Amino acid sequence: MTIDEGVLRRLPQNPLRDPRDRRLPRIPDxxxxxxxxxxxxxxxxKLIPAIYDLSNRGLLPSGFALLGFARxxxxxGEFEELAREAAQKGAxxxxxxxxxxxxxxxxxxVPGSFDDDDAFDTLAQTLVDLENSHGIxxxxxxxxSIPPAAFxxxxxxxxxxxxxxxxxxxxxxxxxxxxxxxxxxxSGRELNKLVDRVFTPxxxxxxxxxxxxxxVQNLLALRFANTFFEPIWNSHYVDSVQxxxxxxxxxxxxxxxxxxxxxxxDVLQNHLLQLLALTAMEEPxxxxxxxxxxxxxxxxxxxxxxxxxxxxxxxxxxxQGWLAGERVKGYxxxxxxxxxxxxETYAAVRLNVNTRRWGGVPxxxxxxxxxxxxxxxxxxxxxxxxxxxxxxxxxxxxxxxQLVIRVQPDEGMTLRFGSKVxxxxxxxxxxxxxxxxGAAFTEGSPEAYERLILDVLLGDATLFPRNEEVEASWxxxxxxxxxxxxxxxxxxYRAGEWxxxxxxxMLARDGRxxxxx
Amino acid sequence: MTxxxxxxxxxxxxxxxxxRRAGGAVAAGLVLTLVCVADESQVDAAEVAATxxxxxxxxxxxxxxxxxxTASESRLDADxxxxxxxxxxxxxxxxxNGRLGLHAESVVLPLLAPDAPVVTWWYGAPPxxxxxxxxxxxAGRRITDVHNAADPLAALRTRATxxxxxxxxxxxxxxxxxxSVLAGAYDTADGTVSRATVRGADKSASAxxxxxxxxSRLDCDVELEPSDGPGISLAQLEVNGGxxxxxxxxxxxxxxxxxxxxxxxxxxxxxxxLRRDERGDLLAEELRRLDDDPVYATSLGHFAGIPNLAxxxxxxxxxxxxxxxxxAAQ
Numbered sequence: 001m002t003i004d005e006g007v008l009r010r011l012p013q014n015p016l017r018d019p020r021d022r023r024l025p026r027i028p029d030x031x032x033x034x035x036x037x038x039x040x041x042x043x044x045x046k047l048i049p050a051i052y053d054l055s056n057r058g059l060l061p062s063g064f065a066l067l068g069f070a071r072x073x074x075x076x077g078e079f080e081e082l083a084r085e086a087a088q089k090g091a092x093x094x095x096x097x098x099x100x101x102x103x104x105x106x107x108x109x110v111p112g113s114f115d116d117d118d119a120f121d122t123l124a125q126t127l128v129d130l131e132n133s134h135g136i137x138x139x140x141x142x143x144x145s146i147p148p149a150a151f152x153x154x155x156x157x158x159x160x161x162x163x164x165x166x167x168x169x170x171x172x173x174x175x176x177x178x179x180x181x182x183x184x185x186x187s188g189r190e191l192n193k194l195v196d197r198v199f200t201p202x203x204x205x206x207x208x209x210x211x212x213x214x215x216v217q218n219l220l221a222l223r224f225a226n227t228f229f230e231p232i233w234n235s236h237y238v239d240s241v242q243x244x245x246x247x248x249x250x251x252x253x254x255x256x257x258x259x260x261x262x263x264x265x266d267v268l269q270n271h272l273l274q275l276l277a278l279t280a281m282e283e284p285x286x287x288x289x290x291x292x293x294x295x296x297x298x299x300x301x302x303x304x305x306x307x308x309x310x311x312x313x314x315x316x317x318x319x320q321g322w323l324a325g326e327r328v329k330g331y332x333x334x335x336x337x338x339x340x341x342x343x344e345t346y347a348a349v350r351l352n353v354n355t356r357r358w359g360g361v362p363x364x365x366x367x368x369x370x371x372x373x374x375x376x377x378x379x380x381x382x383x384x385x386x387x388x389x390x391x392x393x394x395x396x397x398x399x400x401x402q403l404v405i406r407v408q409p410d411e412g413m414t415l416r417f418g419s420k421v422x423x424x425x426x427x428x429x430x431x432x433x434x435x436x437x438g439a440a441f442t443e444g445s446p447e448a449y450e451r452l453i454l455d456v457l458l459g460d461a462t463l464f465p466r467n468e469e470v471e472a473s474w475x476x477x478x479x480x481x482x483x484x485x486x487x488x489x490x491x492x493y494r495a496g497e498w499x500x501x502x503x504x505x506m507l508a509r510d511g512r513x514x515x516x517x
Numbered sequence: 518m519t520x521x522x523x524x525x526x527x528x529x530x531x532x533x534x535x536x537r538r539a540g541g542a543v544a545a546g547l548v549l550t551l552v553c554v555a556d557e558s559q560v561d562a563a564e565v566a567a568t569x570x571x572x573x574x575x576x577x578x579x580x581x582x583x584x585x586x587t588a589s590e591s592r593l594d595a596d597x598x599x600x601x602x603x604x605x606x607x608x609x610x611x612x613x614n615g616r617l618g619l620h621a622e623s624v625v626l627p628l629l630a631p632d633a634p635v636v637t638w639w640y641g642a643p644p645x646x647x648x649x650x651x652x653x654x655x656a657g658r659r660i661t662d663v664h665n666a667a668d669p670l671a672a673l674r675t676r677a678t679x680x681x682x683x684x685x686x687x688x689x690x691x692x693x694x695x696x697s698v699l700a701g702a703y704d705t706a707d708g709t710v711s712r713a714t715v716r717g718a719d720k721s722a723s724a725x726x727x728x729x730x731x732x733s734r735l736d737c738d739v740e741l742e743p744s745d746g747p748g749i750s751l752a753q754l755e756v757n758g759g760x761x762x763x764x765x766x767x768x769x770x771x772x773x774x775x776x777x778x779x780x781x782x783x784x785x786x787x788x789x790x791l792r793r794d795e796r797g798d799l800l801a802e803e804l805r806r807l808d809d810d811p812v813y814a815t816s817l818g819h820f821a822g823i824p825n826l827a828x829x830x831x832x833x834x835x836x837x838x839x840x841x842x843x844x845a846a847q
Contacts, residue, residue, distance in 0.1 A: 248527065248627070322623035324526025325593050325613075373530060373627035396808035397634070404631070410534055416632070421805055422573075429807065431548050432633070436537070496623045515632045 028457035029171070030063025031139035032130055034123070036114075036154060037146040038068035038079075042178070046209075047143065048083050049090030050449040055103050056093045059454055063135035065106040069123060071113045079109030092447065106134050114150050120157040127163065138171025141205075141456050145178060147257075151191060155198045164198045174203045176456055179270045180261060181206060184481065185474035192467040205456050206470060210271045210376075211463040212448030212455075214437060215411045219278050219378070220287075222405075222413070229403070230283075232382065234357045239383040239400060240510075242364045243275050244517050246371035248323060250495070251345070255336035263347040264315075264484075267367040269477045271376075273300065274465065275407070276363055279378055280353045289462040293469065300472035302354045309483040314491065314503045316346030318370040321494035328370065328495045344490040345369040348503045349480060350510075362510060366503065370495035375517045376407040390426060397429040402515075411437040519597040526624040529595045533609060533628065536599045547606065547630045549804065552652055553580045555640040560610070562796070563640040564603060569797025571604030574804045577630045578608040581652060583618035586840055591615035593624060619839065622651040634658065634807050638800060642666040643686075646679050648836040658807050660800070662687040669722040677821030681829055682809040688722040689813050690799040694777075694792045695727055695752055695769065701789075702767045702779055706756045711764075713739045714753040718746025727752060729820035730812070748793065 017024060033051065035043050054060050068079050084104065088095050108126055112119020130136045140163070144154060158164040158175075166173050175195060182188030195204050210216055223229055232238065245267055251258045258266065277296040284291040306312025319330040331337060331345050346368030353363060382401040395418070402416040413435045421427040455463055491500035498516065507513055519532045551570065555563040560582055567578050596610040603610075611624060629635055637656035642665055647653035663686055666672035676686060713731045717724025727749060728739040735754075744750050753768040765782040769791070772778040777791030794802070814827035
């Protein structure tokens with residue numbers, strides 16, 4: 001992934017850096033990272049450990065500072081302690097106190113609430129001070145790990161104090177936003193306009209952490225670096241594609257956010273459509289940010305919804321059941337969920353991509369909570385052979401050939417094909433050929449955040465969806481949400497099952513069945 | 518090998534993944550998941566048999582031991598082994614105490630190998646209805662062993678009424694060597710069979726199935742004679758000659774553990790290989806083919822007097838049966 005042209009033009013070429021010298025890592029400019037909402041789960045479990053890991057691996061510049069902004073009555077020391085605990089708990093690389101000590105010196109905290117003018121002035125001043133004391137240059141990245149409702153306030157403050165302006169700062173100023181990017185197309189557009197106005201569009205980085213995962217990037221390598229797969233990656237050979245993101249957890253205590261969003265807005269609109277885009281896109285002419293995002297935008301805009309939304313979409317909601325050996329409660333019994341809630345915890349949809357490559361191939365996307373196991377995978381099912389020279393009884397166990405990308409857990413790839421059963425007769429059954437990454441088995445993927453934060457600081461926007469992609473994704477989801485809003489309750493499924501029966505019926509109507517991941 | 522005490526299903530999934538990583542290449546490439554259901558007293562024998570089968574078919578083996586379903590506390594203990602004493606593939610032994618045993622599928626579902634066929638084998642007596650056991654409902658192939666029931670013939674009859682394509686019994690695999698010798702001998706016989714005899718141990722389900730197979734395929738009377746056993750000791754076909762030719766009698770008699778004596782009228786006796794398979798080999802034979810066995814269905818139906826078993830529709834659904842409720846009702 002190459003650096004944006006804009007960044008390269010600003011700096012004269014460093015003679016110590018040779019593109020052929022692959023041992024030297026790319027290190028960002030001296031900069032500060034300001035985290036809004038630093039006391040939240042995301043910051044403590046993913047961001048701060050990622051910063052530690054980057055520092056430990058020697059990937060942060062010598063002039064680096066970490067600032068926290070939250071409504072707490074802390075001083076720098078108390079915040080540094082919180083950060084140290086979070087890093088120690090969540091670090092992927094081995095914990096070394098001296099590695100943290102290097103960072104600890106440049107950790108600052110600014111207390112305040114989002115509408116507090118003085119707090120933001122203090123923040124701006126702290127950044128200026130750090131330029132002098134720690135040499136961070138005029139560069140800063142602002143990570144907004146805050147509820148969407150607070151965005152307008154925070155962005156106005158950034159505008160007012162001039163912290164968002166590259167020109168005023170004398171360096172780059174970037175903003176990182178997490179999903180959800182709005183609630184629907186209209187609100188998504190508004191949010192995009194606001195953020196793009198306060199920071200320039202090139203400086204806005206929308207995080208979809210799935211794009212930072214190793215296997216997702218491997219999908220590009222797989223498709224475009226090899227000769228095996230490209231010839232079959234089209235409607236002549238592919239029967240269907242199933243993209244699944246299953247979680248075994250419930251909503252826990254997040255009813256406040258989840259009940260107004262639902263599975264489709266939470267996962268389908270961002271992660272699953274991004275995975276679909278990477279699977280279905282045309283080959284980019286090069287791997288720079290612009291070319292890749294152009295192809296993704298093209299394919300997202302070519303997505304079409306099923307003609308009959310009733311038969312082409314499914315929504316479900318988990319009821320009480322047994323999962324992984326324990327009894328769990330149903331969605332309506334979870335804390336803070338209103339009794340008349342109509343929110344879905346499971347969403348499945350059949351989409352088509354109207355390009356010559358994919359005409360007629362259904363893409364089945366599904367996501368849900370309280371499914372039997374946590375798994376994200378992309379399964380490309382190939383058509384069956386038009387004629388089998390074997391006797392009918394020899395191939396009853398032969399299914400579709402499949403290429404399965406396991407995004408998490410057990411990162412890797414599987415090829416499923418028919419093979420002869422050892423023995424004197426000719427019998428063919430499906431076997432799986434596995435390729436497993438050696439990554440550690442973890443709940444989330446801290447590596448994703450490490451990679452993405454590093455890319456933000458480097459100015460490499462390849463792995464960050466542009467606002468046109470976000471808007472195109474909303475254009476797919478909005479009609480579905482509108483249709484569902486007029487319908488009734490979601491279909492029930494017991495916690496620990498693979499979804500409601502209506503999801504199986506949706507595929508059965510097309511003569512197919514869900515893969516059990 | 519990893520042992521987990523008083524654990525949760527999620528921990529077992531993680532431990533298996535961690536073992537796979539440590540195990541390396543040996544863990545790749547599974548063709549099926551084998552779910553074995555056994556009691557605590559049967560675990561050792563079940564492990565031996567499943568290991569033999571797993572050596573021939575790379576699979577993920579899940580051995581489910583339900584202990585004391587009426588205990589007040591639920592508890593799960595697990596043993597995760599890869600490429601160790603339980604065969605070259607992955608093996609998880611799950612011991613469940615308490616009501617968790619009634620919801621065993623909640624622990625087993627996340628452990629099934631992705632998108633691979635699931636075979637469930639009950640070591641001990643089969644459940645009264647396979648639908649009572651959720652581990653049977655989620656399997657594409659169900660293997661019972663009526664020889665381990667208190668009354669094998671009654672259990673075989675129940676298997677017939679409960680039959681659905683995909684069910685099979687180890688009693689049927691036990692007669693495969695007999696069937697292949699008989700079929701081979703009848704290849705060169707000339708005429709139809711007027712009478713057949715099968716001599717086997719009293720209440721032997723294998724003998725009954727062999728007799729039913731002969732009767733249904735050859736449409737003749739089959740006499741089932743009891744003997745001291747073990748298993749089947751003799752199978753005989755009386756073939757009518759056509760016109761002026763005399764009849765021939767084909768007899769296969771067991772002659773030691775691995776051989777049988779084939780006698781035909783007018784020809785010298787010959788010793789034929791006639792295996793007596795151990796449970797592990799029987800299981801391996803069952804795993805070789807995972808599709809329906811219509812010949813078994815016809816033979817089973819002939820034994821029980823129920824026609825057309827092979828065309829029964831599929832689609833068992835779990836029927837909830839709580840032993841605590843039944844005990845209270847009794």
